[in-house]
Amino acid sequence: MIAGPLRILLVEDNLGDVRLLQEMFSTERAGSYEITSLPRLGLALNHLAKGNVDIVLLDLGLPDEEGIETVRRVRKLAPDVPLIVLTGRDDDEAVAEAMLEGAQDYLVKGQIENRALPRALRYAIERFRLVSRAALTTMELERRVREKDLLLSEIHHRVKNSLQVVSSLISLEATRIKDPSMTEMLRSTQNRIRSMASIHRTLYQSKDFGHVDFKEFLLSFVPSLIQAYSTHPEAVQLEIAVGEVRLPIDAAIPCGLIVNELISNALKHAFPEGRKGTIRIDFSHDQYNHASLSVADDGIGIPEEVDFELGETLGLQLVHLLSGQIGGTLNVSKSSPTRFVVRFPLAV
Ligand SMILES: Nc1ncnc2c1ncn2[C@@H]1O[C@H](COP(=O)(O)OP(=O)(O)OP(=O)(O)O)[C@@H](O)[C@H]1O
Numbered sequence: 001m002i003a004g005p006l007r008i009l010l011v012e013d014n015l016g017d018v019r020l021l022q023e024m025f026s027t028e029r030a031g032s033y034e035i036t037s038l039p040r041l042g043l044a045l046n047h048l049a050k051g052n053v054d055i056v057l058l059d060l061g062l063p064d065e066e067g068i069e070t071v072r073r074v075r076k077l078a079p080d081v082p083l084i085v086l087t088g089r090d091d092d093e094a095v096a097e098a099m100l101e102g103a104q105d106y107l108v109k110g111q112i113e114n115r116a117l118p119r120a121l122r123y124a125i126e127r128f129r130l131v132s133r134a135a136l137t138t139m140e141l142e143r144r145v146r147e148k149d150l151l152l153s154e155i156h157h158r159v160k161n162s163l164q165v166v167s168s169l170i171s172l173e174a175t176r177i178k179d180p181s182m183t184e185m186l187r188s189t190q191n192r193i194r195s196m197a198s199i200h201r202t203l204y205q206s207k208d209f210g211h212v213d214f215k216e217f218l219l220s221f222v223p224s225l226i227q228a229y230s231t232h233p234e235a236v237q238l239e240i241a242v243g244e245v246r247l248p249i250d251a252a253i254p255c256g257l258i259v260n261e262l263i264s265n266a267l268k269h270a271f272p273e274g275r276k277g278t279i280r281i282d283f284s285h286d287q288y289n290h291a292s293l294s295v296a297d298d299g300i301g302i303p304e305e306v307d308f309e310l311g312e313t314l315g316l317q318l319v320h321l322l323s324g325q326i327g328g329t330l331n332v333s334k335s336s337p338t339r340f341v342v343r344f345p346l347a348v
């Protein structure tokens with residue numbers, strides 16, 4: 001609260017109005033108010049610049065400034081001083097404009113009641129304090145959110161970099177190994193790590209760090225995977241039909257790994273000896289809030305004897321396990337075309 005008299009700056013050129021207002025204040029307790037009355041905006045701004053004002057009462061028709069511009073100039077110079085505008089009758093538009101520019105209240109000249117005046121002043125000051133405090137809290141919260149966003153972005157960036165380092169280490173290891181089946185195993189591991197790094201890259205480049213734009217991930221990751229596998233990438237056509245689906249990070253990583261396994265399999269097994277064909281990815285979400293991820297190819301088909309639940313090989317076992325991890329169901333057609341569909345619930 002303000003200690004001592006309330007320092008009022010009355011900006012009004014009509015001497016009659018000035019006298020009237022001064023009389024009203026004089027009926028209040030002695031020493032409650034200290035009024036400085038000035039007839040021009042220029043003089044008022046000079047006075048305001050000294051900083052000894054608790055509240056401004058401002059006429060909107062002064063000799064050196066008119067209308068809303070009067071409010072703007074006072075607000076600009078003294079944004080932390082509450083302001084009440086004095087208007088004539090039927091000046092609703094000017095009042096609305098003034099309030100939008102940050103005036104706390106208005107008084108209609110000729111209709112001011114003795115007792116209403118001190119109350120209007122008190123309310124204007126109180127309202128101003130509340131609004132300023134709310135604005136400060138909002139600013140502080142926004143600052144903290146920005147800081148957290150930056151931190152999260154940095155973390156995803158570092159995770160991606162670390163995964164890339166691991167991937168490079170495996171690559172180096174692979175060059176020293178002579179056994180082709182071991183080299184192949186290392187390459188698979190490397191791609192699994194690259195798919196996770198790619199999810200983290202998508203995350204730190206997006207504005208929403210809790211969710212991955214899966215379309216963006218697919219469009220950047222899958223072509224790079226094809227490039228990495230194929231000795232003749234032009235033989236395999238890629239079709240990606242994806243709608244907008246944003247996945248929470250704990251679903252995005254398993255989904256990214258599933259895509260990696262299925263696309264790798266199609267590239268490794270479906271088109272032997274330069275056979276031509278198409279790999280198609282569909283990704284959509286339905287009205288039941290489930291997402292559907294489908295990877296299909298029109299290659300030679302999966303041999304009958306392959307059992308991906310009990311199988312010895314890691315790839316299809318992983319697809320099975322990861323589907324379960326995200327609460328999904330897996331449907332497989334082994335040939336014509338070979339198709340894997342994972343349907344899983346999206347968290348609300
Ligand atoms: N799209 C496909 N087209 C034809 N055969 C496939 C396809 N996907 C899988 N297969 C067959 O299923 C087998 C099992 O696949 P899986 O991914 O489990 O193992 P992998 O690819 O051989 O090795 P890795 O563990 O490195 O993935 C493959 O060896 C292959 O014979």
Ligand SMILES: [Mg+2]
Binds near residue numbers: 316
């Ligand atoms: Mg595989």
